[in-house]
Amino acid sequence: MTTPRIHLVRRVTGPAALSLLSFGTILALWTGLSWSGAVKPLFLPRPEAVLTAFVTMHREGILWSYTWDSTYRVMVGWSLAVAAALPLGVLIASSKKAEAILSPVFEFSRYLPVVALVPLTLLYFGIGDGQKFMVIFLGTFFQLVLMVADSVANVPRDLVRAAATLGASPWQTYRLVLIPGSLPGVMDNLRITIGWAWTYLVVAELIAANSGLGYMILRAQRFLAIDRIFAGLILIGLLGLGTDYLFKWLTRVIVPWSEKKAGR
């Protein structure tokens, strides 16, 4: 067992330090390329220009409100996908009939490019936030339901058999073995898909949006305000990273018994 002190020392000098070094190197490269003039400002803004863009956005009052709008849309859209995917995923994993009926449809839908579905979402859901939620939903639901089904199906058969030999009914097997046993896998599925949800933000705010980071990036594109584009991208990246770390932490809290390193 590691003591807290050893743990702290490891954290400061190990992988975290390497990650910081990696980011630092990219920043240095970026600075070098832009300051030296090797890449024109049109294609690569100077780091300080991006910083200025942040400040300007803040002064315009859009930095926090746009961030909030986008976060809200991603969270609601993704949560809807989770609410639908969890029960359906468990169903597919437990019933061959359900699998035969649902799985092929979901597998097929997985490959539909969400961008191409945007006009349909406008038709069916209008131009309000509902349409934005649907885009995020469509981008994550089909993968998530199949991933959840996989996680449940991957609960070791021996555990199910052990429960059977102890007299468990099918319902008890669900509640006491399959659900807890699939939790590490499902937490991982959630963490990965919320990452994907962020990448659909720009698609969600492509049309009929008047706020949000995706909207800001699209507008900046029209004016070739590349510093703003970078600022928006960095912000979305940080938000995605944030939710990723949040889920890694949540996984450790909810599933302390797992021997998997994925939740570290």
Next chain:
Amino acid sequence: MLNITNLSKTFGDGANTVTAVDHVDMHVGKGELAVVVGPSGCGKSTLLNIVAGLETKTSGDARIMGRDIQGPGADRGMVFQSYTLFPWLTVQKNVEFGLRIKNMQAKERADIAQQYIRLVGLEGREKALPKELSGGMKQRVARQR
């Protein structure tokens, strides 16, 4: 108690048929301890799995207390080769599992479980998770479950 008559189990079909259990007779009376020994791959696990109800027989008879074995049940406990403890449950909750299936009250479950845990010298480790236990400890917990 356990009566096995002319039991056979084959896997596969046609040219790929494997006979795992070949017309076996076995009788274990009440209070008896039986040990099945044999070289690796001779069908011991298959035989036990049929008795546990985790495997179907191809032909012959397998009865427990006069009743034909149709599937798994609490009347036949099994300790698995890989212990198969529930990794999300503590030692105590693992041992309590079978009692929980029978909807026994929490206090009663805890008392009985404690007795069994003490029997194998694992008291003090009730709140430990399987990943913290050694192989031998896991085996003890599996048996008490």
